[in-house]
Amino acid sequence: MVRRDRIAEPWGTRTPYGPGETWPVRVDSYLADGLSAEDVDRWVPSATILHSNGDGLDIAVKDGRIVGVRGRAEDRVNHGRLGPKDLYGWQANNSPDRLTRPLIRRGGELVETDWDTAMGAVAGRCRELLDEQGPSAVGFYTSGQLFLEEYYTLGLIAHGGIGTNHVDGNTRLCTATAAAALKESFGSDGQPGSYTDVDHCDVIALFGHNMAETQSVLWTRVLDRLAGPNPPQVVCVDPRETPVARAATVHLAPRPGTNVVLMNALLHEVIGNGWVDREYVDAHTVGFAELEARVRDYPPEVAEQVCDVPAAQVREAARVLGTAERLLSTVLQGFYQSHQATAAAVQVNNLNLVRGMLGKPGCGILQMNGQPTAENTREAGADGDLAGFRNWSNDQQVADLARVWNLDPFSIPHYSPPTHAMQMFRHAEEGSLRFLYVTATNPAVSLPELGRIREILAQERLFLVVQDLFLTETAQLADVVLPAATWGEKTGTFTNVDRTVHLSEKAVDPPGEARADLDILIEFAHRLGLQDQDGAPLVTWSDAEGAFEGWKECSRGRPCDYSGLSYAKLRERNGIQWPVTEEAPEGTERLYEGGRFFAAPDHCESYGRDLVTGAPLEESEYRALNPEGRAVLKAAEYVPPHELPGQEFPFQLVTGRTIYQFHTRTKTGRAPQLQAAAPEVWVEMSPSDAADRGWGEGDLLEVCTPRGRVEARLRVCGIRPGVLFLPFHYGYWDDPDARERGRAANELTPTDWDPVSKQPIFKTAAAAVTRLAASDGTPSPAPTTTASRPVAADVPPTRGGDAALAEETTGGTR
Numbered sequence: 001m002v003r004r005d006r007i008a009e010p011w012g013t014r015t016p017y018g019p020g021e022t023w024p025v026r027v028d029s030y031l032a033d034g035l036s037a038e039d040v041d042r043w044v045p046s047a048t049i050l051h052s053n054g055d056g057l058d059i060a061v062k063d064g065r066i067v068g069v070r071g072r073a074e075d076r077v078n079h080g081r082l083g084p085k086d087l088y089g090w091q092a093n094n095s096p097d098r099l100t101r102p103l104i105r106r107g108g109e110l111v112e113t114d115w116d117t118a119m120g121a122v123a124g125r126c127r128e129l130l131d132e133q134g135p136s137a138v139g140f141y142t143s144g145q146l147f148l149e150e151y152y153t154l155g156l157i158a159h160g161g162i163g164t165n166h167v168d169g170n171t172r173l174c175t176a177t178a179a180a181a182l183k184e185s186f187g188s189d190g191q192p193g194s195y196t197d198v199d200h201c202d203v204i205a206l207f208g209h210n211m212a213e214t215q216s217v218l219w220t221r222v223l224d225r226l227a228g229p230n231p232p233q234v235v236c237v238d239p240r241e242t243p244v245a246r247a248a249t250v251h252l253a254p255r256p257g258t259n260v261v262l263m264n265a266l267l268h269e270v271i272g273n274g275w276v277d278r279e280y281v282d283a284h285t286v287g288f289a290e291l292e293a294r295v296r297d298y299p300p301e302v303a304e305q306v307c308d309v310p311a312a313q314v315r316e317a318a319r320v321l322g323t324a325e326r327l328l329s330t331v332l333q334g335f336y337q338s339h340q341a342t343a344a345a346v347q348v349n350n351l352n353l354v355r356g357m358l359g360k361p362g363c364g365i366l367q368m369n370g371q372p373t374a375e376n377t378r379e380a381g382a383d384g385d386l387a388g389f390r391n392w393s394n395d396q397q398v399a400d401l402a403r404v405w406n407l408d409p410f411s412i413p414h415y416s417p418p419t420h421a422m423q424m425f426r427h428a429e430e431g432s433l434r435f436l437y438v439t440a441t442n443p444a445v446s447l448p449e450l451g452r453i454r455e456i457l458a459q460e461r462l463f464l465v466v467q468d469l470f471l472t473e474t475a476q477l478a479d480v481v482l483p484a485a486t487w488g489e490k491t492g493t494f495t496n497v498d499r500t501v502h503l504s505e506k507a508v509d510p511p512g513e514a515r516a517d518l519d520i521l522i523e524f525a526h527r528l529g530l531q532d533q534d535g536a537p538l539v540t541w542s543d544a545e546g547a548f549e550g551w552k553e554c555s556r557g558r559p560c561d562y563s564g565l566s567y568a569k570l571r572e573r574n575g576i577q578w579p580v581t582e583e584a585p586e587g588t589e590r591l592y593e594g595g596r597f598f599a600a601p602d603h604c605e606s607y608g609r610d611l612v613t614g615a616p617l618e619e620s621e622y623r624a625l626n627p628e629g630r631a632v633l634k635a636a637e638y639v640p641p642h643e644l645p646g647q648e649f650p651f652q653l654v655t656g657r658t659i660y661q662f663h664t665r666t667k668t669g670r671a672p673q674l675q676a677a678a679p680e681v682w683v684e685m686s687p688s689d690a691a692d693r694g695w696g697e698g699d700l701l702e703v704c705t706p707r708g709r710v711e712a713r714l715r716v717c718g719i720r721p722g723v724l725f726l727p728f729h730y731g732y733w734d735d736p737d738a739r740e741r742g743r744a745a746n747e748l749t750p751t752d753w754d755p756v757s758k759q760p761i762f763k764t765a766a767a768a769v770t771r772l773a774a775s776d777g778t779p780s781p782a783p784t785t786t787a788s789r790p791v792a793a794d795v796p797p798t799r800g801g802d803a804a805l806a807e808e809t810t811g812g813t814r
Ligand SMILES: Nc1nc2c(c(=O)[nH]1)N[C@H]1C(S)=C(S)[C@@H](COP(=O)(O)OP(=O)(O)OC[C@H]3O[C@@H](n4cnc5c(=O)[nH]c(N)nc54)[C@H](O)[C@@H]3O)O[C@H]1N2
Pocket: 050, 051, 052, 085, 174, 175, 207, 208, 209, 210, 211, 213, 214, 215, 237, 238, 239, 240, 242, 254, 255, 256, 257, 258, 259, 332, 333, 334, 335, 338, 369, 370, 371, 654, 655, 656, 657, 658, 659, 660, 661, 662, 663, 763, 787
């Protein structure tokens, strides 16, 4: 056992391994207050909650409180490892400023009240509006951070009980494009790959994905392969010099917003050089001829011109991808949060498809999720899609859902595509949506163009319910605030990127009167008197396991089939990949083995969309295109970003993350080691841009777009010239005065989205920057261990010190 400062060393000690070998075990653990394992009363099984990786861990409980965490050696995902947010982030649960009682607005102020009054007000207003205006007055905006059971219940209430089409998650901001790209290529959502593909691949390509900082344990797996014999080659596509870029064989740093051109150029080379698996393409796909014709217009020289990446580098990357024997591709926000998000993400699917690299060890696609339970939001239908990846435009599938719910099919809205979140906020702005129930998300910091969002949420005519752990920026604008229990305080299941389902058990009681989201939602349904077509209560369960049993029936026969899974099974072996059925009782490692897809017209989740306009295809069009349910190779042409830099706003603004903070920091900002490592917003700029202006490390800058301004200290680092980066973690809950000067990146971002996935564009805006004051010698508050590593030599390195010492035990077995 060794102790490591895991703030200073986020990925911990290397345990090298070779291709096809099993990733060695390394158990990471952190206990508060110098406690040791012997002091712990109980270890309660769960998995990590502050990202999508789904690392198995046990929660340490002493005297009824959470006191630490320990990775589980036997878990298929992490083999014992944990990342910095996992090791320290749980401390937020114990924060003294947790909400412990419901709040209600009286005379303009939020005041404490009891549950009966609060729920009476919520259900009462909802019922009033249903009677007055009907279901179109009512909307639900949820999360990727609740449990499967909660989403399924919410979807049932909203779609089945209330009959509104206005249901979405913050997954719209997050992985709507992953879902859309999988639907376009494979007819249905559902992640093809497995994390064990890292063990087998000889090339791993990361497209707009800073895995080192955002799925840090998965990156540890990659680092251990890189440190072992016959390491894989790494291709990185990112305009910043991330830790991924530093580890890459080839790093392509395109102009933001030009991914489609780059992908088309890579495909141009792969197809042009004959690096195509013709047998696979002929047997299992449609659309190759069109793709081949389209990418003919995109030789590397076009990429050089549009993306500003040297043609020779594009050719080099294409050779690595084209000659790979086992190619693993991953995609995330650098592709998803841009104006041609789905079009670009689909080209990654095309790359693996034309190379025949799918459904076998080392050959996978990970259209990544971001949040711990984003997968569940999508499969349970809380993202607006119908539960069980059912196709809203297929009447048989809607009728099948109505059968499961014992409802008339006409009571489930399916007359048009589900209302996406950006449109819901537009409806609220225009006044047709008048009741908005927000669970586990903080839109007053995370949505684009915050000035506008605050105005919408603050309207008198909008009844806003916010269910959260803390009095967030959003909760402060609510009419009723409901205090929720969170991870560790309630039981439920959640599913990670590679379809691994974990059961997370209740370890401790929530503080005060806080209640599990599931219990609150069930009470809401009962108070509204929601019924099935025989007049029985619509929601038939009263606890998480009951909800899970309900979901199992709903998922039966669908791609995300949980019918062979149970809490009992997960208590025996936590971490099982869906589908789990009678035929596959131990789960399914990879989808699409042997080129079998969920794409048959009667079975698929979507008939696809036009990649440029986003218009849904008709059933007849899809039947003509893909009668046998093969994978679809969908070509795309490049369209320039809508907001291009010009004289007044000469920079391109990119926003994103750092390893130490999670989103709007409601949890990581309350964990001392994490908050200290990245305490305040900063802005990244390239050395040449800084030198041109005579600016340096730590100078105070003002970043402006047509929508707002943000003050931040300058970090000079390895970002592309012409591009600025702002982390989006910093809102106002811990510094209300910062509103005046601007601190949240989303003051600056535009109200605009990808036409297919409707995911907002957080990664391209035109911005201006001026200097307000030179540095007094204090460096920028940005971490030094990450993408924001400074070029200046004299910036003190990011350290956690004694307070961040965590244990590592290697040499164990699974
Ligand atoms: N530490 C930490 N981990 C997290 C989270 C967190 O908040 N903190 N959040 C979780 C969630 S919900 C998500 S969705 C994921 C997100 O995980 P990532 O997508 O890895 O994170 P981001 O920083 O949003 O964006 C990734 C990269 O996109 C690059 N990029 C920007 N514009 C472009 C472009 O035009 N083209 C290309 N190719 N790249 C571009 C940025 O430089 C950035 O390095 O992380 C998850 N994990």
